[in-house]
Amino acid sequence: MASDKAYETITADDVAQLAGVSRWTVHRAFKKDASISAKSRGKVMAAAETLGYVPDLLAVSLASDRSGLVAILVDDFANPQQTTNIALLTKTLRRAGWHTLLVHTLDEVDASAGLLHASQHRVDAAILIGGRFNDEELAAALGAQRLRRLIVYGRVSLNPKTVSICCDDTDAMTEVAEYVLSRGYRKPLFVAGPPTKSAHILRKDVFLQRWAEATGTTPEVIVAGSYDPDHANGVVTAHFDALERAAYPDVVVCETDAIAMGAMDALRYGFGLRVPDDIAVTGFDDVPYAGNRNYDLTTYQQPNAVLADAVVEVLKGAANTAQFSKLSGKLVVRSSA
Amino acid sequence: MASDKAYETITADDVAQLAGVSRWTVHRAFKKDASISAKSRGKVMAAAETLGYVPDLLAVSLASDRSGLVAILVDDFANPQQTTNIALLTKTLRRAGWHTLLVHTLDEVDASAGLLHASQHRVDAAILIGGRFNDEELAAALGAQRLRRLIVYGRVSLNPKTVSICCDDTDAMTEVAEYVLSRGYRKPLFVAGPPTKSAHILRKDVFLQRWAEATGTTPEVIVAGSYDPDHANGVVTAHFDALERAAYPDVVVCETDAIAMGAMDALRYGFGLRVPDDIAVTGFDDVPYAGNRNYDLTTYQQPNAVLADAVVEVLKGAANTAQFSKLSGKLVVRSSA
DNA sequence: ATTTTTCTTGCACGCGGGTGCAAAAGCGCC
DNA sequence: GGCGCTTTTGCACCCGCGTGCAAGAAAAAT
The missing domain is CATH 1.10.260.40 (lambda repressor-like DNA-binding domains)
Known part of the structure; x- marks a missing residue:
């Protein structure tokens, strides 16, 4: 050694x-x-x-007040979308000359602690990828600490001191809803992710509203406490356990692919249902596994590269950051719905 | 903003x-x-x-010559074992008071560049999780640069200037081989990962040798160029395409779970084979998805927590580091073999 | 009350490098 | 050769904190 x-x-x-x-x-x-x-x-x-x-970059940072470091705060490595983002962001940032401090936050409280530590390293920006955090609390920290920018990635933060980089959930989920309607499904079950304290994912609300507009009915909704597929599996299983066969939905619309994958496993192995013959499933994100033959998920593809490039833009001091919360991806139709 | x-x-x-x-x-x-x-x-x-x-941790680092930073170099986020390791390591290190610089190395050459950058941040140690690197070249860098320790994680490096933290492939793969033999399989196909330049994974050699000792025959071997399941899928498909049905192996022994998952998909969806009825599959690592109902993979479980703790030991200056390359996990028998 | 001993505290100097200004050097020109 | 101007170069001071040592204060001993 x-x-x-x-x-x-x-x-x-x-x-x-x-x-x-x-x-x-x-x-x-x-x-x-x-x-x-x-x-x-x-x-x-x-x-x-x-x-x-x-x-010596340490000395350079100290003297120049620019560290060349960006912190990424993540809380859920079981969510494939997050690991995909980490991979893409670290690569993109590295190419653009920034290094990445990866902070694994353990829970919501810890997110603030993680942010504090990041600020102690004088990061040029902190990117929140995780879901379990409270951005009001974080924004308070933002004022007091040595944090230049706080980027909320993949969801919308209303806090004006933060920059949101995400695709437009309204457009995206509307597109999903239209597709589901156009395929003739009429009895959807929406599986939402964990409720957020502040920085929101609007997919559920958009879907419900669009559905109500089109059919006059309100879809049933269940909530998964995390984006871990295994967890979603359990939640969906519990829901179907309490249902008569005749009461099954004809399509399961999921807030993310991670949930969709867990749901699909539950339907197949727990209830012997065939997808899409007996029941359809849609996801959101288009994570790498979504295209896998096992799932072959109809989903909405996030414009990942565009999102990552937006981070670089912000780091370079882009003035007009409002546009970055209205990016759009595209619907990817596969066999699951 | x-x-x-x-x-x-x-x-x-x-x-x-x-x-x-x-x-x-x-x-x-x-x-x-x-x-x-x-x-x-x-x-x-x-x-x-x-x-x-x-x-200000920057100033502290500069003055005290200890950064409290550890670099993790990764090259393949498609390999679930690597993302699992990142998650565990960042969490473990954070609890022990270290922060993580995540370096996404783009290729073998870039691993050295990444290491150089890490050293410029005066990291207390650099951990190589990736597969595509040449540890001789890195060791050369080690002497010249401001790098305290180089930890090779998950594989064996013979370079005396590095510390290897991994489980004992010999024991582990022998156990897998014994199990496969005991189940009566006689026509194995070994799917190896990419060949290494220096820091080795010995699984293939161990399996071949043990098999030869027990049966006097040498299993067929094919090589996947990466640990991406999709890639493995392609390699396995190509191999079976060239085979008569009667010439199919009865068990596919894979160097990692990632490969096993890709292989299983190929067998099922490409050739309509049922696992384990028509053909058995084994993996290695016991990544989270391996226990999923889709795969339900018989595999060898890495002692992840022990490995991560070993990193902390090394950082704290553990003297006897030889022990860390002989850790052991356990065989996990599921339905795939 | 005086001398020792022990705590506390202040300070010079260093970590490695960045900034702005002033002195020095180089240059063209008469 | 002397003048004014531009390019180069050196330097003081700063970034924020850590170390070791010496001076100062307080407590103990005489």
Whole structure:
């Protein structure tokens, strides 16, 4: 194993000495369009090369007040949409020059603690992907702490101090509702995710409203306490257990793919139902597994790349952030409905 | 959205002024068992409370040469075992007081670049979870850069400058082989993951050897280029496409659950085979989905919590690190084999 | 009351690098 | 060669906090 001092620290001073210039000249050599002669920049670069000099980002952050770090707060790794987002965001941010501090928040209270820790690292922004948090409380923290920006990802926050980056649930869920109606389903069950304290997912409300407009009836709704497929499985099982066969819905509309997958497993293995022959299922997000032959889920595809790019825009100081909460994806029709 | 200066920076100086003491006394107040009078500590704490003072971790890191940061390098978010590990590690590390820098490495070359960036943040350790890297090259970097420890997670690295934390593939895969033999299977197909440049997964070799010892025959082997289930699906499909029905193996032994899940999908949906009636499948890792009713995979359960705890031990400076590469899990028998 | 001993406290200096300004060097020109 | 101007370079000071040491204050011993 590596000893605690296996490395030697090369600072700008070392480079300066070798190059025969002052430390500040070294810094200039590394700074794009700084006033420095070609000759001394050459000397510095050569010296830096031979010494293997790399600037210390900690010191850079301290001095420049920009850390190049973005915190991502996540609370539910069982939700495939979240892991997908983490993967995409870390990749996108890295390409754009930011590094990621991944904070695994344990519960709602802990989200604030996580945010505090992130701020102590002077992150340039904190992105909330998780579901269990209270953005009012967070916004309070926002004022007091060293937090530049708070980005709520994948849902709408009404707090003006935060930036929401998400697709327009109204358009999206309306499209899903239209599709379900157009396919002739008439007895839907909506499976919602955990209720939110503040930053909302509007899918349920939109679906219910659109459905009521079109049919004059209100669909039944059940609520899953988390976006873990296994949990959704249990909730759906409990619901169907209490139902006569004749009372089964003809379509199960789920707030997310994670829920849809759990629901589908429940229907198939718990009640021997065939999808879509006996009952249809729709999801939302189009996570990687949704296209899998097991599920082949009809779902609404999030514009993931666009969302991730929006984060970079915000980091770069985009002025008009309102547009970022109205992005749109597209309906993906597969065999499940 | 938050303006760029929404926060006010409260430093120890501010607290000192309010408390009527010097800055150093403030630091002492926050330092466990520092020599300071109860009275002034009280004053400091009160002042810190009213101002909402929180130490700047960047400055702490710079001054103390300990960042409290650990980098996790990952390359494949499609592999459920990796996301599981990320979740567990971030949680475990956070509880133990470390924060996580998540680096999404794009390819093998990029792993070195990622490690370099991590070192620029003075991480206390870097953990390699990914598969696509070359640990010799990384070890070279290790000497030159500001990297205290390099932990290779989930596989064995022979490089003495790194610490391997993983379960003992020899014991584990022997157990799997014994089980497969005991169930009467005689015509196995081994589906291996991508070949490694240096830090190895020994499962294939162990299985082949044990099988040869027991039966005198050598199982057929095919190689998947990644641990993405979809990719494995394709590889298995291609293999079976070229086979007569009579030549099908009776059991498909997979290097990981991710591969097993892809393989199972291929067998079922591509060739109409029933698992385990027509063909059996085994995995390795026991990822969350492995227990799902769709797969219900017989697999070898990694001692995840033990592995994660081992990381903390190493960070705390555990002397005897050799033990950490010989941990053991347990065989989980389900219906797939 | 004086001297020791023990606590407390203040402070210089360092971590590695960024900023703005002033001195120095280089330049063209008369 | 001397002048004024532009480019280079050096430097003081700062980011916020930690360490070790020495001076000051309080408590104990004489």
